[in-house]
Amino acid sequence: MIALEAVSKSYRTRRGRQVVLEDASANFPTGHNFGILGVNGSGKSTLIRLLAGTELPDRGVIRRDARVSFPLGFGGTFHGALSGRENVAFVARLYGADRRAAIRYVEDFAELGEYFRMPVNTYSAGMRARLAFAACLAIDFDLYLIDEVTEIGDQRFRKKCAAAFRERMQRSDIILVTHNPQTIRQYCDRGAVLAGGELQLYDDVGAALAAYRRVSGSEAA
Amino acid sequence: MAGVSAAAAAPMMRGADDDAPAQCRLAEALYYDGRREAALDLARTAFAAAGESEPVAEFCAWLFSNCGRHREAAAAYEALLQRRPGWAAGHRHASGSYAAVGDSGRALFHALEAYALRPADCGIACHATELLLRSDRLAEAAETARRTAAAHSQDEIALRLLSEAEMRLGSPERALAAIDRALSLGPDTVEYHLHRGHLLGRLDRWDEAIESFGAALALEPGNVAAQRAKLSALLDSGRVEDALAFGGALIHAAPDNEEIAQALLETLNRRLATLDGDWVVLGQRRLDRLRPPRPPAHWADGFKTQARVILALVIREARTRFAEAKLGYGWALLEPTLHILMLSLVFAVLMRGQPPIGREFFIFYYTGIIPYHMFVHTSSNLAYAISGSAALLQLPLVTTLDLVIARGLVEFVTDALVAVILLVGFSAFGLHARPHDLLGVAAALIASWLFGCGCGVVNAVVNRFVKSWDKIWVQLTRVLYFASGIFYVPAMMPDWIRGILVWNPVLQAVEWFRGSFFEGYAPHWLDRSYLAGLALLSLLLGLALERRLRPRLFEPS
Numbered sequence: 001m002i003a004l005e006a007v008s009k010s011y012r013t014r015r016g017r018q019v020v021l022e023d024a025s026a027n028f029p030t031g032h033n034f035g036i037l038g039v040n041g042s043g044k045s046t047l048i049r050l051l052a053g054t055e056l057p058d059r060g061v062i063r064r065d066a067r068v069s070f071p072l073g074f075g076g077t078f079h080g081a082l083s084g085r086e087n088v089a090f091v092a093r094l095y096g097a098d099r100r101a102a103i104r105y106v107e108d109f110a111e112l113g114e115y116f117r118m119p120v121n122t123y124s125a126g127m128r129a130r131l132a133f134a135a136c137l138a139i140d141f142d143l144y145l146i147d148e149v150t151e152i153g154d155q156r157f158r159k160k161c162a163a164a165f166r167e168r169m170q171r172s173d174i175i176l177v178t179h180n181p182q183t184i185r186q187y188c189d190r191g192a193v194l195a196g197g198e199l200q201l202y203d204d205v206g207a208a209l210a211a212y213r214r215v216s217g218s219e220a221a
Numbered sequence: 222m223a224g225v226s227a228a229a230a231a232p233m234m235r236g237a238d239d240d241a242p243a244q245c246r247l248a249e250a251l252y253y254d255g256r257r258e259a260a261l262d263l264a265r266t267a268f269a270a271a272g273e274s275e276p277v278a279e280f281c282a283w284l285f286s287n288c289g290r291h292r293e294a295a296a297a298y299e300a301l302l303q304r305r306p307g308w309a310a311g312h313r314h315a316s317g318s319y320a321a322v323g324d325s326g327r328a329l330f331h332a333l334e335a336y337a338l339r340p341a342d343c344g345i346a347c348h349a350t351e352l353l354l355r356s357d358r359l360a361e362a363a364e365t366a367r368r369t370a371a372a373h374s375q376d377e378i379a380l381r382l383l384s385e386a387e388m389r390l391g392s393p394e395r396a397l398a399a400i401d402r403a404l405s406l407g408p409d410t411v412e413y414h415l416h417r418g419h420l421l422g423r424l425d426r427w428d429e430a431i432e433s434f435g436a437a438l439a440l441e442p443g444n445v446a447a448q449r450a451k452l453s454a455l456l457d458s459g460r461v462e463d464a465l466a467f468g469g470a471l472i473h474a475a476p477d478n479e480e481i482a483q484a485l486l487e488t489l490n491r492r493l494a495t496l497d498g499d500w501v502v503l504g505q506r507r508l509d510r511l512r513p514p515r516p517p518a519h520w521a522d523g524f525k526t527q528a529r530v531i532l533a534l535v536i537r538e539a540r541t542r543f544a545e546a547k548l549g550y551g552w553a554l555l556e557p558t559l560h561i562l563m564l565s566l567v568f569a570v571l572m573r574g575q576p577p578i579g580r581e582f583f584i585f586y587y588t589g590i591i592p593y594h595m596f597v598h599t600s601s602n603l604a605y606a607i608s609g610s611a612a613l614l615q616l617p618l619v620t621t622l623d624l625v626i627a628r629g630l631v632e633f634v635t636d637a638l639v640a641v642i643l644l645v646g647f648s649a650f651g652l653h654a655r656p657h658d659l660l661g662v663a664a665a666l667i668a669s670w671l672f673g674c675g676c677g678v679v680n681a682v683v684n685r686f687v688k689s690w691d692k693i694w695v696q697l698t699r700v701l702y703f704a705s706g707i708f709y710v711p712a713m714m715p716d717w718i719r720g721i722l723v724w725n726p727v728l729q730a731v732e733w734f735r736g737s738f739f740e741g742y743a744p745h746w747l748d749r750s751y752l753a754g755l756a757l758l759s760l761l762l763g764l765a766l767e768r769r770l771r772p773r774l775f776e777p778s
Binding site for chain 1: 532540615
């Protein structure tokens with residue numbers, strides 16, 4: 001479960017102060033997959049980072065009583081001088097997961113071959129992405145945070161990712177941000193809309209989509 | 222005929238304003254003649270003059286209502302109901318007028334009055350049910366609907382409303398039973414089939430839902446709502462191929478229908494937006510949780526987690542510390558060795574044989590370089606602890622404090638190991654390299670390290686906000702190199718210079734180290750509590766700054 005209590009967050013841009021949340025309270029209960037909808041620029045990515053804890057709110061508290069993942073597929077934490085294997089070991093050690101099991105899982109899943117034992121600096125972008133995706137799945141998080149569904153690799157690898165992810169969704173929840181209503185219909189059973197500093201949660205996806213259409217429609221007009 | 226008589230009557234009536242019934246008759250004639258505005262004007266005049274007269278008010282209400290002036294109609298009905306409170310049809314009409322202008326509170330009030338007066342009237346009961354549903358008074362609506370449907374079991378509308386109420390109350394099974402009965406009475410109503418389909422969808426009986434939508438389409442092939450519903454149902458039941466086929470057929474039949482095209486586009490998007498182009502069926506997901514709930518967090522867990530995080534960071538830091546240099550960790554050893562060697566050679570020549578303390582130049586410079594390096598390495602490298610590992614802050618577990626602690630530990634272990642290895646090396650070459658007071662030496666190193674940590678955290682924070690602070694810091698450490706008694710002892714300095722130098726905490730660290738290393742060296746200017754106090758103070762300042770500015774340290778620059 002993640003609970004937001006009177007959370008405010010804004011940041012400065014060239015166009016002035018951008019408010020992401022204004023005194024927002026919300027409760028993401030365990031056992032549900034949430035899709036958060038928001039138009040571009042409403043602060044979806046900031047919200048995901050707030051939920052993850054990689055960014056701190058200006059005011060208010062965010063409570064988590066589950067093991068929350070870092071945003072899925074985020075590979076920015078890999079150290080270029082370390083091998084893929086060492087980077088996975090680091091992440092496993094950090095989260096107190098079984099290191100050998102994590103390394104074995106990633107070695108099987110990411111299909112890096114010899115490169116798994118070579119510095120990440122030598123990887124192509126695709127190899128990095130595969131490593132990042134596998135590293136996130138190698139740790140058994142209670143809740144996965146996803147900032148837009150990104151597609152990596154070829155058709156066959158995508159199938160493999162989807163299958164692995166679907167299997168994981170049997171046990172773990174997800175919170176997904178997107179501006180694509182279709183994505184939410186596929187993955188989520190509940191929805192939320194982020195607009196104008198407010199975060200509104202809905203018990204069903206249809207209601208969230210309807211609210212989103214109102215918000216995005218009025219902004220387009 | 223009516224037109225002629227109305228036109229002839231009009232001028233005559235102008236003078237007789239008080240004859241309201243006559244005005245009403247004229248207004249009626251004008252209304253049937255199609256001259257609504259004139260009729261309304263007359264009726265308004267009559268109502269204003271003789272609104273208390275029942276026939277006048279009744280006529281006016283009728284006219285207002287028929288001309289779409291619902292607010293005025295409602296006022297007229299209200300006036301009438303003042304006189305005839307038990308007039309059920311009046312309440313029903315008033316309710317209709319209020320509903321037409323959107324005053325749902327008054328509309329519901331009159332509907333319930335009418336229903337209370339004539340509960341057996343099916344039309345009145347259905348109207349009341351509808352308004353109750355609209356006001357979200359679901360329990361009462363269901364109650365009314367059940368009673369009405371029981372009394373009028375052959376009335377489709379009552380059954381349709383019952384189905385709506387049951388659905389909204391959350392019992393789709395009962396709603397389904399009601400709509401099935403309504404359908405048996407009126408099997409040709411498209412809307413009933415649509416409603417039934419949606420109910421079946423809610424019950425996850427997709428095949429039957431699709432059948433219902435199909436039945437609606439059989440009655441009215443062009444019904445867009447039914448087309449979309451069927452398309453959605455095919456998708457939601459996982460029959461993606463059928464959905465595509467159905468959508469394709471629709472497009473083929475009506476290539477210009479934008480709404481259908483939009484629906485089909487959504488279908489295609491849904492198909493393509495999945496990771497693998499396959500449908501994730503959420504229905505397969507178990508609703509009861511396989512994962513046991515986490516035990517409530519214990520206060521010690523936080524420490525355990527942080528210890529784990531710091532250990533992971535230390536290992537990573539140690540692995541990457543000298544990643545660019547070919548020598549790796551050898552570099553950590555080589556730097557002070559070369560440094561000491563150079564100093565020893567230069568000063569051995571300059572000083573002709575005798576160091577200020579002890580007998581060996583190597584040992585004397587060692588006792589200066591080691592505490593100095595401990596401070597400089599720690600304070601300088603901690604300055605990059607945050608900016609150098611900013612990406613790690615993207616991992617929710619890692620905080621800026623963890624980064625600082627981890628790097629500080631790595632610095633300490635590295636420099637302490639180097640100190641030990643050098644001493645062992647000196648012994649191997651036959652030099653007298655045993656510290657007199659091992660604990661004192663360790664304490665001096667730790668004090669120097671702590672002061673380095675304090676300055677390092679301050680540096681890390683300042684670095685984030687002051688550009689090229691790191692360059693200024695490098696210059697400062699150069700000054701300290703000369704001001705810390707590394708290649709001399711303060712005793713060699715004139716009193717006034719020494720008086721200034723002893724305020725230098727790094728010189729104090731060096732003197733502390735030497736005082737413990739060499740037996741009999743106890744300078745009176747050594748003040749251990751001064752260095753310890755400064756170390757503590759700088760640490761507090763650094764950590765306070767870090768805590769206060771943490772949100773801004775987190776932000777990607």
